[in-house]
Amino acid sequence: MPDKTVENEAGKEALKKLRATRKDQIAAATSRVKEQRREVKAIKESLADSELTVPELAAATGLPVDQVLWYVATLKKYGEILEGPKAGSYFRYRLGQPPAGEPEAEQESTN
Amino acid sequence: MGSRQNRRFDALVLGGGIAGLEAALNLAEQNFAVAVVEKDASIGGKMIRLSKVFPTLDCSSCITTPKMAAAAHHPNIALFTYCEMQTLERRGEDLVAGILQKSRYVDVEKCIGCRQCEYQCPVLVPDAEQGGFAARKAIYIPFSNAIPQKALIDTDNCILCGRCAKVCPTQAVNYFEQPEEFHLTAAAAVIATGFEAIPLEDKVQYGQGRIPNVITALQMERLLAPHGPYNRVLRPYDGMEPDSIAFIQCAGSRDQSLGVPYCSRVCCMYAIKEAMLLSGALPLADIAIYYMDIRAFGKGYEQFYQTAQAMGVNFVKGKAAYLDPGENGAVRVRYESQEATGGVQVAEHDLVVLSLGLVPAWDPQGRCLLSTGGDKFIKTVKPKTAPTLTDLEGVFVAGAAAGPKDIVDSIAEAGAAAMEASRYLSKQ
């Protein structure tokens, strides 16, 4: 596409404006994302060498138990956590392989 | 205005749930051109969000998706999703609807539903489609069997990082999209705007949503659905597999103290259904239903109720008065056992499901001249011989928009509304 760069220049400018108008939402969402990253990281680290239940994960990470379950459900949906065997009334969870074609979203957001 | 979307149809159907789709299909089959206006990003309504349906226990998705697909592919039906109907007025022979197309920030013509954007988005947002129990992304396809399979952006949570636009194979993401207003004109309309559950916050005695492991029946549907948030039934508080589950009936129905004096009609049956599904998913769990009257009135319903009793579901006569958090995520239920030796009892359950009362999802006030009844649902003027007739000429009503109704009755009414509408159209 020949005029893609031109478009991009204009696009960048417009995007900047849009970011300014949505400043507050973006700031709030960004801080949530950062917190989420931290918490997800804590959960994954706790699972690095052991299979844990949700209450065990909560104890290991210091996060509220319902919050841990929320992350576990989410990470399970994206294949990053796998359900293991049951321990009493709880299931254990372990790390899984993130699906191919989905690079780890490590770099900071452009904001 | 003057948008390219301004179009003329024979009939408008407001609401793309099961009633709306059934009405639209019945009209389209008679060769009328139909526009379906749906406020959500997908058609399918409440039904597509359910696990299984009573009394046949078929998988809800398996019943709904064929109707959704039939409507989506029907040459006589145009779907307008993520659209609010803001006004509906009669102008002579015509009904004119003012429609607001909300911004998806994704060009539906280009989006191929591949979800690359969703995978790349770094923001986790509680997924209302999963009862809030898992996360979705800030750009997302509403749910797995949504129609259309098109993404949208939730700007409250988008950080405008640009990744979705970068990965989109069809350049469909458009952060600058603006909402658009346009008109649809038709001769007849069917209102099929359905219901919402009363907010969990309304009932002080039941904890206003603040007691862990007190959930709504619609959330339980997600826990039971094979494609639910946990893929199994777990307590949302800590992931425990519950051993004891209770259903609280009339949580906001038949309750003048909450301003909902009427019966919500479907709760008895869905609670029984969920109880049955639970006893399948968790064969060792104790399941109790606290109720005043079991209203199993439809075809096959009473037999369904009897089967649940035979399966060991414990039906407790008495309205639960008060819920309290117990030890370790348990919920304490206070009720009066009506037996002679009963009196006030407190039972502990691992998980408590509130069968919340149903209220209308749409209020015509300020949008069109349709009247509502004392219950705020759309008023019907000839409930016996023409049960779908409203007080606005050429406008008919179907399903839960005219009072709480189960799927079977909604479908029947949708057929009737389509019949009345087509009769009206052929008079014109």
Next chain:
Amino acid sequence: MALVDPDFAAELKAYGVDTALDCFNCGTCAAICPLNFEHFPRKMIRYVQVGAKQKILQQAQDLWRCLHCGLCTRTCPRQANPGELILGLRRYVLAQFRRA
């Protein structure tokens, strides 16, 4: 076997007891009542409904346990006013005793 007396409810109207039959016996009042006492206050309301006058007089002391806190009335889904009914029954019982 107790014989139902449908006239009793009417007799009580003079004491301000006029909503007893509005109650559909859901049990909310009994379960929410801080007294936590058997079937109270629904028991009394039910006795009014079926006209079990003797039962009420026999168990009259229970009426004076009520704190008049009004929680049952606020919570009653039928607006049958259980708290006020108990007050009314106190008036009725007192009148009976004074008459005796």
Next chain:
Amino acid sequence: MFNPTDIIDLLAANVRQTRNPFGVRPSRFNTWWRGLSGFTRRPGDALLFTGLMYQAIPYINATTRYLERLEGSSWAGCLRWGRLVPASLRGRGLSVLTSGADRKKFNGILQTICRLLRQSEVNFFYHPEMDFYSGILLYDLGDQDGFVRHARFVARTLQLHGVRKVITVDPHTTYALKELYPRYTGASFEVQPYFSLLQCRGSERGNGKPPVVLHDPCFYGRYLELSEGPRRVLRDLGLEYVEVRNCGEFTSCCGGPAESVSPALNREILGRRAAELKAAAAPVVTFCPICLANLLKAGLPVEDLASLVGRYLAPEEK
């Protein structure tokens, strides 16, 4: 079988004789206003009508302490009250039993209310001979005739004095005057609880102070739906407050009214409520003399709304 007429007849007789349920002349215990500087008896716009509730608390406390010792079963209290209490209630012995500190404390609350009203520039007056017990206990116990007779007397007296506006200080008297008097005596007054009249906007003296937890009395919270008033006062003062789950319209009874029936029942209900309040981990504030006395028994840090507000808004003149 227990015959409630015994006790009710006694109370009714007391009310007939002394216009209060204790059988003691009001002049003996309605003494809070004496020596209050800047106090006016001149007729003003609104009558401060205490209903003698705060003043009576030391007496009720004394009676309850006495009964508690006697109580065996939950019903024994009533029975014994019926048989034994009349003598002590009638006699002057009861005054002897009341604690001086108690009297000072409850009288002090009324004095603070006065100061607060003055500070808020409310046009009011007080006259001890226009201040009566409302009769609410007779109503509660089912002595309709006794209540109506007394209420008519009170209403007539106020009307004779040309009283149209009334400022109340406790929920029971407020309920009686606002709801029951119009219904049973035909007399309507413009009734307002004192806290609705307080002006503390902009003072914000409570900023940075530790939060308090509110206990709503049943009559204010539920019957009269007036719980917002005290909250407004606290907010205007800049004082933080926390809510327990059972508050406002859905507040839990402290068990106070059960005192006269069964101290054991009272303890049970009080215990439950106290636990709820305790969980909030903040000093308790209430605005009803019965709740106040009762919660104090539970050993909670509790004070009256007037005392709290008074500390910030109208410190005692030294």
Next chain:
Amino acid sequence: MGAGKHAGKILILAEDACAYPGADATGQGHMSYSADTYILRVKASVLFPEQFYLDCFSKGIAGIIIMSCGAETPYPGAYEALARRIDRVYVLMKERGLDIRRLRLTAICTVCTRAFLKEVQQMQDLVCQLGAPGSEAAAAPAGAAKALQEQ
């Protein structure tokens, strides 16, 4: 042929009204499963005669999963007829020394993604264990026959 890495091909007959959309839903969830699976979209599995299954095995298909709609089939009576047919196929398989677990009849609905994965995994494990069709009879005729008798 050893039950090594190559598991052998699995044929899935997925009925159009339920299991085929179920397989699609599995794909939408990006839930991975063995690539040795071949899904045929069919209206009703009752269409296939006994010989079809036997032919598949002799052509080298190692396992077949019939994913039907169960009793919720749009063709009343089809499921019962299918179940009877499969019983006859089992008899014929036994006669030919084929482990009857190579053919499985199951019901999968439009959202049964977990059940879908489970069925595939189980068949995958089985064909890994059994090897190519026919090899079971050759490897341990007596034992296999006995095991079959007991089933």
Next chain:
Amino acid sequence: MAQKKKPALAPEPTPGGKVGVYVCHCGGNISDAVDVEQVCAQARRVPGVVVARDQMFMCSDPGQEMIIEDLKSGLVDRVVVASCSPSLHESTFRNALLRAGANPYVYEHANLREQVSWVHHGPEATAKATRLVAAAAAKAARLKPLEPIRVEVQPRALVIGGGVAGMKAALELAARGQAVVLVEKSPFLGGQVAQLQELAPEGETAAAVISELAGAVLGHPAVTVYTCAQVEGFEGYIGNFKLKVVRKPPLGATYADRLEKLSKSGQGLGEYVPFVGVMPATIPESPEDFDLEAGVVVLATGMRPYQPRPGEYAYKNFPEVVTLPEFIRLQAEAEGEGDTLMLHGRPIRGAALIHCVGSRQIPGIHAENEGGYLNEYCSRTCCAATLYAANLIRDRYPQTKIFDFYRDIRTYGRGQEELYTQAAASQVVFFRFEAGEEPQVLKNPDPQGPPLLVQVKDVLTFGEELEVPVDLVVLAVGQEPNNIAGLVQQMKIPIGADRFLQEVHPKLRPVEMSVAGILLAGTCQAPFDVGETCAAAGAAAVKAAAILARGFVELDPFVAEVDLSKCTGTGACVEACLADGALSLVDLEVAGQKVRRARVNPVMCLGCGACVAVCPENAINVQGWTLKQFESMVDLIVSDEYLEGA
């Protein structure tokens, strides 16, 4: 139907098609996991494939144009698109074929996204995609053009039943310009509703409802009404039903009471008479019959009230025990004014209403009815009707006390809970009993008191036994389906365990019977109230209207087809067929010889293929889904030939 004669004994696969294969990248969704170019290259090696192309988005206009171009140029005559799931785009590409002037059925879809690229990775994904494309090509090569089956529809509906449901359905169809014949077995229009007075919960009168509907039906030129008429012959299929209708005088004194009431009323034909209905025509003196052709049939045969067994709640033991419909009539015809209800000169100071009589019967608890069945279902309408009656009495006769005995109060519908609330406000006293502990209706031992005594173990009073002396007991009887055994047998339609007619599926096809073209409306399906009946009738009418308005029915061409060159007339297919009437053996002359051969009625065929599996000659196949096609797909899946050298 376009049936191309196949050459006799066609040798194994010599598919004639020129297959074009079109593989989609899906913007990377497929091509990231699958080597699309390699798939194309290998597809070109598959027998029958003449061209294989790839495109970024096959569903885009350029993608579709590519296919259309190849078809138009004659390069290809069979198409395989390998892209996302067929549920998304199969119809898109079939339409593209149509636009190219080709038959849309020479199309096959390979699912490379949901079932390959999204679930497999690496070289396996490409290999699997290749095999699936090859298999699709093999099937495509064997596809032949098909035409939808088109059945002409007789422009007429037959409605059976002249109650609310039948009249409403007839009116709706007539209003859409369709000719309707309505047959009613009694001499009257109005059905059971004509036996009522006011209708719960709003209180419309039966008179108004029936007058409105019957007036409109009789006044509509498109509706022909036959009373005293029954269907006694039935054959045919959707669009072309052939029926025999017989009009004859009713047996014996069946309607004597109503006819007498009618003549006493002084009202003429076509006018509404309470508890009679509307009699539109005189009763035929002698039987007459006629034939009728109809495109659709609407069953609206209705219900009848449950008739209690003698002794059930002392029914027939005491004259003071009546059913609710009996009571409604008694009450309507009650004499005198006053504040106490008077029946037959007797004041009714207290009346007991008992719910669930003949409904919610439980095996092992309740006695079977005559005929050995139990009504396990809830009759849906009785709670509201009973409460309505209670309120009406309390309103008009304040001195008549009402005692209501229930199991569960089921005031589910709009305005119904209000009836219950109102009953409470009207001082109706309620008692709750458990199944198996039904109230007992006895003679009152107190000679001074009212004649009857009702005893109940009352759940609401903590299980205490209570007694209520009353002057009247009203049994809230349920609904039972009318006996239509004859129709059921003739039409071969299913009934459920509850003896009501059984729809195909309560949600997918709620007003259709398993026999296409037969619809059901109202209480022949399940208990309904009047509003629900009218809704059900509307739903049935709208389906009928769609069929009639189009004038033809178009059915999927995926039905069984017999290859006469192979068929030997074993009849195995007929035996296996799951759709009654879809397959039969017929006598044919083939080459001068009389033979028996299988014949498909494509209208009745469901296309399930149950016949295919049992034919020893593989002489029958489902068009578009033949066994050979599947076998060739399997062949290509297992074959490694075309994978070599890629």
